[in-house]
Amino acid sequence: MTDAADSPSAAELIVRDILRGLYQQRYVAGQRLAEPDLIARYGVSRSTVREAIKRLAAQGVVEIRRHQGARILNVTAAEARNILLIAEMIVGLAARQSAHEIDKGDNRKLLQEALDAMATASASSEKFDVVLARNRFHRTLARIAGSPVLENTLANLHVHLVRNKLVMTPEQRLASYQSIAEAIFAGDAETAETRARSHVRVMIDLLDQDG
Known part of the structure; x- marks a missing residue:
């Protein structure tokens, strides 16, 4: 094993791959995350795997049971709806605050870069690229708003939103984000x-329709 594999960032890379795997269904609810399997799959040390599992547990993705190890938590339809209801309010607030702060510093540049990243992801054949670009767009709104609390809250929501399949086409999603950005660039907080x-x-x- 190399030092690079066991670096602090290695645990975060495992976390990201498991989240990506949830979206791609390489990992599923109820699946046991056995340490030996993860060590072999990612080529890292036991301590790195344990750190990754701890991070996932802290984010509410897995549960750790004594003598049973870690398993990916199941999110019920009711819990998924609650997550989305929270996201609706938080993303809306981030957009509103961004519109108020858009002319400060490099905020216009930051928003344009996030929008450009969404356009690039929308043209990609890898659907998870759109998920990552969506997360970046949301984080950018919180950053422009100047609210670490909003940014941290959105980061935690992203972990759970990854379980929700993209329901818009890439073109529809891009158009939607362009519409949001347009209102923010105009300083129109209410419309944003x-x-x-x-x-x-x-x-x-x-x-709700599926339910």
Whole structure:
């Protein structure tokens, strides 16, 4: 094993791959995360795997039971809906606050870069790239708003939102984010919040239909 494999960032790489695997269904709810299997798969030390599992547990992705190890938690339809309801409010608030702060510092540049990243991801054949670009867009809104609390809250929500399949086409999603950004660039806080909340509401409505 190399020092690079056991570096502090190795645990985060495992976390990211497991989250990606949840979206791609390489990992599923109820699946046991056996330490020997993860050590072999990622080529890291036991301590690195344990750190990754601890991070996933702290984020509410896995549960650790004594003598049973770690398992990926199941998210019920009701819990998924609650997560999306929280996301609707938080993303809407981030968009509103961003509109108020858009002309400060490099905020316009940051938002344009996040929007460009979404455009690039939308053209990619890898759907998970869109998930990552979505997360970046949301984090950028919180950063522009100047709120570490919003940024941390969105980061925690992203962990759970990864379980929700993308319900818009890449073109629809990009158009939706462009619409949100347009309102933010114009400094229109009310419209920015309305459009951001409507964007999340699409997923809530689909979940209600499936239920």
